[in-house]
Amino acid sequence: KAGVTQTPRYLIKTRGQQVTLSCSPISGHRSVSWYQQTPGQGLQFLFEYFSETQRNKGNFPGRFSGRQFSNSRSEMNVSTLELGDSALYLCASSLPDRTNEQFFGPGTRLTVL
């Protein structure tokens, strides 16, 4: 079974720009979560989508948004990028009632200059 895939793997943007990251979950996994990982803060939860609806949300500003498509693929968008948004963005998929067993993708490394 193919794992979670994320594209692109690396991205360099400048302040003020916006970015869209993509995630394809494991087949059959309808829950998709997004995390931001930085050396200082560790893994921080952004949001979780299930059946095209945001089911849980972390404590991030509205510049961070996401969506999920009918095939469970998900995208997250960050608008008006700031230097502090530089991080590894991880997507994880799971069965809907088993978010304690999350399977992560390799991440997208975003650098904001």
Add this chain to the structure above:
Amino acid sequence: QKEVEQDPGPLSVPEGAIVSLNCTYSNSAFQYFMWYRQYSRKGPELLMYTYSSGNKEDGRFTAQVDKSSKYISLFIRDSQPSDSATYLCATTSGGSYIPTFGRGTSLIVHP
């Protein structure tokens, strides 16, 4: 105070040593306890998860939960250089609740 605390290390051990990695948590509602391993430039990989208190063994890895002291441990026997990675603990109340992660402990196993 973070809900899940984990010493960042690094923890450096010789090959073959028994490694003990630990976390503490503050929310007594947590019931599921997970350990993830993350290699450099990779996403975290689920190693093991346990429900409630007790031990769970998988090969060289043993996860232990002590709910009375809110303490989670991962033991690695006969450690190998390939075990060098960051180990993250995570907990959740279960169901559709999102895991809360520790910041991870960096482990270095030198030959």
